[in-house]
Amino acid sequence: MTDWIAVDWGTSRLRAWAMGADGSVLQAAQSDMGMGALTPAGFETALLEVAGEWIEGPTRVVACGMVGAKQGWVDAGYAVAPCKPPMGAHAVEAPVKDDRLKVFILPGVSQQRPADVMRGEETQVAGFLAQQPGFDGVICLPGTHTKWVQISAGEIVSFRSFMTGELFALLSGQSVLRHGLDGDGWDEEAFDAGVADGLQRPQFLTSDLFGIRAEGLLNDMAPAAARARLSGLLIGAELAGSKSYWLGQQLAFIGAPELAGAYQRALKAQAAIGDRTDAEAMTLAGLCAANDALG
Amino acid sequence: MTDWIAVDWGTSRLRAWAMGADGSVLQAAQSDMGMGALTPAGFETALLEVAGEWIEGPTRVVACGMVGAKQGWVDAGYAVAPCKPPMGAHAVEAPVKDDRLKVFILPGVSQQRPADVMRGEETQVAGFLAQQPGFDGVICLPGTHTKWVQISAGEIVSFRSFMTGELFALLSGQSVLRHGLDGDGWDEEAFDAGVADGLQRPQFLTSDLFGIRAEGLLNDMAPAAARARLSGLLIGAELAGSKSYWLGQQLAFIGAPELAGAYQRALKAQAAIGDRTDAEAMTLAGLCAANDALG
Numbered sequence: 001m002t003d004w005i006a007v008d009w010g011t012s013r014l015r016a017w018a019m020g021a022d023g024s025v026l027q028a029a030q031s032d033m034g035m036g037a038l039t040p041a042g043f044e045t046a047l048l049e050v051a052g053e054w055i056e057g058p059t060r061v062v063a064c065g066m067v068g069a070k071q072g073w074v075d076a077g078y079a080v081a082p083c084k085p086p087m088g089a090h091a092v093e094a095p096v097k098d099d100r101l102k103v104f105i106l107p108g109v110s111q112q113r114p115a116d117v118m119r120g121e122e123t124q125v126a127g128f129l130a131q132q133p134g135f136d137g138v139i140c141l142p143g144t145h146t147k148w149v150q151i152s153a154g155e156i157v158s159f160r161s162f163m164t165g166e167l168f169a170l171l172s173g174q175s176v177l178r179h180g181l182d183g184d185g186w187d188e189e190a191f192d193a194g195v196a197d198g199l200q201r202p203q204f205l206t207s208d209l210f211g212i213r214a215e216g217l218l219n220d221m222a223p224a225a226a227r228a229r230l231s232g233l234l235i236g237a238e239l240a241g242s243k244s245y246w247l248g249q250q251l252a253f254i255g256a257p258e259l260a261g262a263y264q265r266a267l268k269a270q271a272a273i274g275d276r277t278d279a280e281a282m283t284l285a286g287l288c289a290a291n292d293a294l295g
Numbered sequence: 296m297t298d299w300i301a302v303d304w305g306t307s308r309l310r311a312w313a314m315g316a317d318g319s320v321l322q323a324a325q326s327d328m329g330m331g332a333l334t335p336a337g338f339e340t341a342l343l344e345v346a347g348e349w350i351e352g353p354t355r356v357v358a359c360g361m362v363g364a365k366q367g368w369v370d371a372g373y374a375v376a377p378c379k380p381p382m383g384a385h386a387v388e389a390p391v392k393d394d395r396l397k398v399f400i401l402p403g404v405s406q407q408r409p410a411d412v413m414r415g416e417e418t419q420v421a422g423f424l425a426q427q428p429g430f431d432g433v434i435c436l437p438g439t440h441t442k443w444v445q446i447s448a449g450e451i452v453s454f455r456s457f458m459t460g461e462l463f464a465l466l467s468g469q470s471v472l473r474h475g476l477d478g479d480g481w482d483e484e485a486f487d488a489g490v491a492d493g494l495q496r497p498q499f500l501t502s503d504l505f506g507i508r509a510e511g512l513l514n515d516m517a518p519a520a521a522r523a524r525l526s527g528l529l530i531g532a533e534l535a536g537s538k539s540y541w542l543g544q545q546l547a548f549i550g551a552p553e554l555a556g557a558y559q560r561a562l563k564a565q566a567a568i569g570d571r572t573d574a575e576a577m578t579l580a581g582l583c584a585a586n587d588a589l590g
Contacts, residue, residue, distance in 0.1 A: 078513075110509070110513055112513070114502075114503075114509075115509035115510045115514060116505070116506065117508075117509045145471070145505055161502060161506075162501045162502045163501045163502075163504045164501055166470055166471065167470075167501060170466070174465060174469065175458070175465060176458075176461065201536075202497050202500070203497040203532065204536045205497065205500065205501075205532065205536075206458045206459055206462060206500075206532060206533055206536065207455055207457045207458075207533075207536050208409075209458050210411070210440055210457065211411065214406075214409075214410040214411045217365075217412055218373075218405055218407070219410060234501065237498065237500065237501060238502075240498035241496075241499045241502050242502075243498075
């Protein structure tokens with residue numbers, strides 16, 4: 001029987017899990033009713049469409065992600081770093097019509113200098129720390145806006161975001177580079193060379209990007225090499241900017257296998273290594289910790 | 296009476312001029328039938344739609360730009376730098392059905408290391424050098440893919456492209472940053488600070504870009520400041536990469552007043568100055584020089 005419902009609600013997707021009293025996942029469902037597709041009035045309906053049949057009586061829902069943004073269900077605000085990842089006590093209750101529901105939304109984390117925000121990743125960090133409470137080092141969360149998070153004594157000390165994933169999507173899908181990137185092959189050597197160039201000379205990034213197009217026109221660079229080089233250049237430039245986060249640090253990665261694997265490979269060439277844990281598992285662990293804290 | 300027809304045919308636009316025997320412009324017209332919208336068979340029709348009524352007898356057409364690309368009317372190839380800007384003798388004749396037309400398309404310029412290409416800019420450079428044959432220094436051509444071109448003894452010695460303009464368009468129109476950039480204001484101070492940051496620490500570019508979003512969420516950064524900072528960061532990072540092209544060099548700019556003005560302002564802060572000439576005027580001057588060379 002469903003004890004509570006865990007929800008990871010991002011800009012483009014809603015994922016929900018029916019949770020047992022012992023923290024086990026009973027059922028999972030998802031929809032494309034992300035925050036970006038909804039007006040405030042639409043969130044409750046979207047949730048019930050996905051999770052409605054799990055609800056038999058009064059049920060708590062604990063959610064994280066863009067659902068707590070200004071344009072979300074309710075503005076859950078931000079905890080300000082340095083801080084512990086927001087827990088249940090910081091959750092904001094969302095207005096509902098169906099009185100069986102009690103919906104708690106976790107805040108994000110903000111930082112004033114340099115100005116930065118996260119919303120969703122803090123819950124993955126909370127889940128990671130619930131499993132490894134003694135971790136002291138840096139967590140890298142590769143994604144649309146990759147985050148580097150310095151952890152000490154259970155707190156988010158500081159963090160920095162890079163637009164690497166979104167730039168890859170825009171450049172590979174909509175820029176002049178798209179002409180040379182057809183298919184889905186991957187060339188490890190071209191990736192490694194791209195990382196090296198991006199890391200050693202980030203000042204040439206926006207020129208090296210155009211160079212991918214020129215290599216395609218002049219030297220028939222293969223699409224698999226072009227795509228891997230594009231990814232490598234962007235990740236390499238990110239590593240140049242995030243050096244203080246990974247050089248000589250205890251590292252951990254939270255993310256999807258393929259993308260996190262690319263970061264692990266790029267950093268291994270710099271003798272920086274760390275283990276990967278799964279993003280969805282960490283989100284669930286963080287939501288479980290928040291649910292426990294709500295009592 | 297139309298002596299010949301000059302054509303600047305880019306990816307998204309076709310511009311044509313009816314030219315007098317003395318090099319004067321008799322009429323001008325344009326359409327959105329750019330190279331990107333046409334198959335090879337469509338170019339002649341698109342040209343006649345724009346310029347057909349100027350044609351009374353056998354008429355020469357001299358064209359530059361993406362019309363000479365592989366996907367264009369005919370592949371006009373590239374001259375290989377170091378080289379003089381391609382002249383009439385290097386033009387490739389395009390196949391026509393209307394036998395009143397004789398269509399010459401100018402090649403672009405390529406470079407092997409680092410791999411780079413231009414197509415259209417070389418004709419502006421030719422026009423510039425036709426007017427200032429003794430110029431020795433660097434021409435900056437701001438645009439979708441900004442070019443820096445080292446000129447010596449009438450030759451293109453080397454050049455380097457940066458994706459600055461296309462990145463600005465993608466980031467301001469389609470990335471998460473678009474939410475904070477509504478309207479069309481401009482904040483000079485935010486531009487200057489962006490240039491300084493981009494130039495001094497290009498390794499943080501993809502992080503500073505996300506910072507614009509965070510400043511909007513946390514500190515209500517105004518759209519005019521956000522847009523100007525975005526432009527400043529991208530131009531500043533470009534200046535970090537193009538330093539060998541502008542530091543201690545004789546400089547000239549070919550471009551639209553607003554965009555070239557932004558580059559001039561950014562470089563003036565580094566004590567690098569140069570005059571601007573109009574892009575369209577230089578294209579016409581280059582096409583005139585090519586027409587003269589065809590005899």
